[in-house]
Amino acid sequence: MERLRHLNLKKTGETEIPKGLEERLSMKIDQWAAEDENTQARHTDTTMQPGSRTIRFRLVRIISAAACITLIAGFISLWPEYRTNKAQQDTFDDPKLAREEVLKAFQLMEYSLNVGREHLEHAEEITNKSNNTLYNALETLKTLQ
Amino acid sequence: MKRIIVKHLFSVLLVFICTATYAQKNPFDKFADSENLKYVYVSKQMIGLVKDLHLPNVVSITNYHNIDELCSIQIISSGKGSIGELKSEAWSIIKKENFQPLLQANSAGFKTHIYCKDDKKKCFVVIIDETKVEMTVCVFTYDCQLKDLHIQTTTTKCNSHQ
Incomplete structure (x- = not known):
């Protein structure tokens, strides 16, 4: 508070403002505003472009979900609990009936x-007969010789 | 981006390949939906129950026809007028699936055929009993190869046409 008393308030109103300060400030403010607009425009342009990163990520998510x-x-x-093959289910619940079919x-x-x-057996009999006749024929040939 | 899409497509293809390889079915399963034919299926669990069922004055089937390796039995029989349907479809399956003939016999008007096929860890034995009026197809599925089967039969004749 004591320091504030030492301040000469009258003199503060007499400080010199440099020339062109207002113009420079306004130009700077305009420049900043233009830059903000450009960045916003770029952001909207990138989101609407086909093949952009966001669309690609969405596609990847959809494909992975599918x-x-x-x-x-x-x-x-x-899963076997969910598979029912009608052809491989027992026809009879009663073992006695199933036994008859098995028998x-x-x-x-x-x-x-x-x-x-x-x-x-029939074929074997025929072959045995033919073997016997051959054997008998050979035996008679031997005796003749 | 392309790598991610390729990865996803590869995973989807892998799932479909797994379902395709797992979807091996018995070719005779389609007869279950037929209305004109009689279809009977006995599973391994039911065969196990039947094996343990001891009835008085009835032949026991404990050590009978490789019953421990037997996976399932399917019996398809034609009714009156439906022999044509069963005949055409059964023979088409046997030709398409490359079943090998084991036995073919014709006696007194009864035609008997036995076919077999080894399929990875299982083997199928198909018995076809055919007359002019009716036809019966019996499919035995075993959890072993054909060379490991030792089917025992009795010397007495069994008349299955009663």
């Missing part, structure tokens, strides 16, 4: 194999 969804869908499809299937297999075996 890929994640397909991956999840793929894993869910592989029928085994009997069919046995029958089929036995049919083949009969034909093989």
Whole structure:
């Protein structure tokens, strides 16, 4: 407060203002305003240009989201709880009924194999007969010699 | 940008390849949806229950036809008038999947065919019993290769056409 009393307020009004200060200040203010406008214009131009960084990042996000969804869908499809194959579900719940069908299937297999075996036995008989006749013929040739 | 897209596409392709390789099915599964044919499926779990089921005066099937290696049994039989459908589709599957013939016999009007196929860790044995009126296709799926099978049969004749 004491320092303020020492100040000569009357003299402050008498300080000299340099010439052209106001003009220079106004020019500077105009320059700053123009620069601000330019930066704003550049910012709006960059956001509207196709292939700009922001649009590219958006595309990458969309593609990655789609890929994640397909991956999840793929894993869910592989999850066995969610897969129901109607053809590989038991036809019968009662083991006794299933047993009858299993026995029928085994009997069919046995029958089929036995049919083949009969034909093989028949073929074996024929070959044995032919071998015996050949052997007998050779024996008679030996005796003749 | 391109690398990121390529990475994502590669991951998607990998998922689809996994689903494709996992989607190996029995070619005879399609008969399950047929309305004119009789389709019976017995799974390994049910075969295990049947194996442990001991009924009086009934033949036991504990050590019968490699039952421990048996994965599933499918029995497809035609009804009256549907033999044509089963015949054409069954033979087309056998030709397409390259089943190898084991036995073909024809006796008293009954045609019997046995085909087999090794598929990685499993093998399929298909028995086709055919007459003029009806047809039965029996598919046995084993958890082993054909060379490891030792099918035992009895010497008595079994009449499966009753």
